[in-house]
Every structure is written in C-alpha cells, then in structure tokens.
Amino acid sequence: MITDAHVGRSYPPTEPYVVSREKIAEFADALGDDNPAYRGSSPVAPPTFAAVLAARAWGNLFGDPELDMKLAQTIHGDQRFEWTRQLRAGDSVTATLSIDKVRARGNTAFISVSVALDAAGEAVCHAISTLVHTWPEEATA
Amino acid sequence: MSDVQTPEVGQELPALTLTFTRADLVRYAGASGDFNPIHWSDRAAAKLNLDSVIAHGMLTMGRALRIVTDWVGDPERVVSYGVRFAKPVPVPDDEYGVDVHVTAKVKAVADGRATIAIDARLGETKVLGSATAEVRLD
Numbered sequence: 001m002i003t004d005a006h007v008g009r010s011y012p013p014t015e016p017y018v019v020s021r022e023k024i025a026e027f028a029d030a031l032g033d034d035n036p037a038y039r040g041s042s043p044v045a046p047p048t049f050a051a052v053l054a055a056r057a058w059g060n061l062f063g064d065p066e067l068d069m070k071l072a073q074t075i076h077g078d079q080r081f082e083w084t085r086q087l088r089a090g091d092s093v094t095a096t097l098s099i100d101k102v103r104a105r106g107n108t109a110f111i112s113v114s115v116a117l118d119a120a121g122e123a124v125c126h127a128i129s130t131l132v133h134t135w136p137e138e139a140t141a
Numbered sequence: 142m143s144d145v146q147t148p149e150v151g152q153e154l155p156a157l158t159l160t161f162t163r164a165d166l167v168r169y170a171g172a173s174g175d176f177n178p179i180h181w182s183d184r185a186a187a188k189l190n191l192d193s194v195i196a197h198g199m200l201t202m203g204r205a206l207r208i209v210t211d212w213v214g215d216p217e218r219v220v221s222y223g224v225r226f227a228k229p230v231p232v233p234d235d236e237y238g239v240d241v242h243v244t245a246k247v248k249a250v251a252d253g254r255a256t257i258a259i260d261a262r263l264g265e266t267k268v269l270g271s272a273t274a275e276v277r278l279d
Binding site for chain 2: 029
C-alpha cells in the first residue's frame with residue numbers, strides 16, 4: 001500500500017507523445033470550444049489538454065505493485081497546472097511523475113503527485129494533482 | 142466596456158452556462174482517453190453510491206476555463222489554473238442534460254498578470270472549489 005515512505009519516488013519519463021492538429025481539434029470539440037486558436041494550420045492545445053498527457057504518467061502509479069492502487073478506486077481531488085507555454089501541434093511531449101506527499105486516513109490515502117511535461121527537453125507544464133485512493137475495508141483491517 | 146489589457150479588481154467576466162449531456166461525456170471520454178466507467182455506466186456509478194453517471198472532473202474544469210479564454214481571446218495567455226473537485230456533476234440520461242453556471246471575477250492585478258476567481262455552480266452547489274486562473278496581460 002502507498003505510504004509516506006514512497007514520497008520522493010519518481011518514474012522514468014513516458015514515451016514521447018506527438019501532439020497533432022487533429023487531436024487538438026478533437027479535444028476542443030469535446031470541450032465544445034470553437035476558439036480559433038485551437039484550429040487552423042498551427043494550433044495551440046486547449047490548456048487542460050495537459051491533463052491528457054499528465055494522465056499517461058499516472059499509469060506508473062497503477063503499474064507499481066508496491067503501491068497497490070487501482071484506477072477504479074481513485075478519485076481526482078484537485079488539479080493545478082502551471083504553464084511556461086501552451087502545448088502546440090508538433091510538440092513531442094514526455095511526462096515524468098513524482099510522488100510529493102502521501103497522507104493516510106483510515107483506508108483512504110490522499111496522494112499528491114506532480115507531472116513535468118517536457119517538449120523535446122523544454123519544460124512546458126507542471127501538472128500537480130491530489131488523487132484520493134480508497135482500499136476496501138478488509139484490506140486495512 | 143471592459144478592457145482586457147487593463148482589468149480592474151472586482152470586474153466581472155461575461156457569465157457562461159455549460160450544458161452537460163451523456164453525449165458530451167462520451168465525446169470527452171474518447172478525446173481524453175479517460176474511460177473510467179463512472180462517466181458512462183450507471184451500474185458502475187451505483188457501485189460508488191452515485192445516483193447517476195457523473196461528468197469527468199477534467200471536463201468541468203476544462204469547460205469552465207472558457208470563461209477566461211473567451212475573455213482574454215488568446216489561450217496562450219493562461220499561465221496557471223487550479224481547482225478542487227468539490228462536488229460531482231451528475232448527468233441524467235435525457236435530451237436536456239444538466240446546466241452548470243459559471244461566473245468569474247478579477248481578484249488581483251499585478252506584474253502584468255491578472256488573477257481570476259471562477260465560480261461554477263449546479264443550482265446552489267459549488268462544483269469547483271478555489272477555482273483560480275492566472276493570465277498574462279502583455
């Protein structure tokens with residue numbers, strides 16, 4: 001189970017994800033946002049598209065057997081982004097996750113993680129999240 | 142008439158009403174890759190004691206930011222954005238969906254940046270807590 005002993009743990013960067021015009025338009029459509037900045041030949045991504053790339057790194061948590069975490073038992077508590085610039089079509093982005101803080105309360109853990117998004121080595125966004133994970137009662141008895 | 146370049150503390154941004162339908166959740170699931178079944182299966186939602194499927198927190202967060210990006214025009218101006226997912230947004234399986242009302246106010250202006258406090262409500266219930274975005278004004 002994840003505990004404060006795991007604070008400081010980080011994982012290798014994800015495989016690069018290349019942001020495409022088509023994906024940006026699809027994501028803007030899903031937000032119902034017709035801002036012209038998200039369309040045309042050299043669009044920027046809607047700011048919260050960063051979550052899609054950060055979530056790729058969250059997979060590290062669920063894949064780490066020591067942490068015993070399952071996506072279906074995880075709730076998104078809060079989310080913050082700090083951008084150096086917005087993502088653009090053509091960016092090849094890696095995501096690197098670190099565990100910053102773990103607070104346990106009964107069978108629930110509040111896990112603060114940060115994900116650094118880099119486009120070809122350039123830091124573009126920091127995505128900071130609290131994930132709330134609950135284990136079944138019997139697991140903590 | 143408001144001027145984005147020189148906003149005043151306390152100034153309100155034009156309000157926004159966001160409608161969420163089941164189709165919107167399916168579209169966001171596909172576009173974001175977040176296929177958590179609580180966003181499309183009433184059966185999965187019931188297991189977590191939810192009355193209905195709920196919107197992705199990131200969908201509510203992403204759509205609410207539009208109050209800021211519509212106001213500044215260029216989304217490149219957004220330098221930070223944070224929210225707490227205070228309450229879920231249950232989305233009924235009907236043709237009307239559910240409305241979330243978004244308002245926003247300039248909270249601070251300093252060093253070429255404006256801090257915007259965003260309020261998103263379903264009826265009287267705040268669905269986002271401490272929602273704040275920061276934009277460049279240059």
